[in-house]
Amino acid sequence: MPKSRLSAFLSLLLVFLSGILVGSFAYRLYMVKTVLSSKEDPRPRRRTPEEFLKQRLSEMRDKVQADDRQLEEIKQIYDQTRQRYEQLRQKNNAEGQAVDADQVAKIKAILRPEQIPIYDQLRAEHEAEHRRAVQQRQQNEHK
Numbered sequence: 001m002p003k004s005r006l007s008a009f010l011s012l013l014l015v016f017l018s019g020i021l022v023g024s025f026a027y028r029l030y031m032v033k034t035v036l037s038s039k040e041d042p043r044p045r046r047r048t049p050e051e052f053l054k055q056r057l058s059e060m061r062d063k064v065q066a067d068d069r070q071l072e073e074i075k076q077i078y079d080q081t082r083q084r085y086e087q088l089r090q091k092n093n094a095e096g097q098a099v100d101a102d103q104v105a106k107i108k109a110i111l112r113p114e115q116i117p118i119y120d121q122l123r124a125e126h127e128a129e130h131r132r133a134v135q136q137r138q139q140n141e142h143k
Helices: 002-039 049-064 068-110 116-141
Strands: none
Touching: 049 068, 068 116
């Protein structure tokens, strides 16, 4: 009887200690991957318009074998296209602001007068959060 109790105790102790060992090893692996993933941004850095243009012109020269005159015309086309996209972004931004203003007006119309200043403060906080997030994203892209 005493030998079987000792054997059972040792077996139980061995199982318990192996559980601790495996658990601590798994926890260590989990923490290493978590820390590494928070330090490295998996997304590639976004290129500037100048870098994009330089790469495209280089490809046209090397792969398509465009001559200098053609490259200059292609550069003008890319510049014109970028200007058109910028105009489109500005137009969409203006239309988006109009939609946003309409939304705010409709919400204020259903709020009681004492609720409007609180709503205005909440919107200001949300806009500040949005500006910080955009600024943070831009800083991360330029790293």
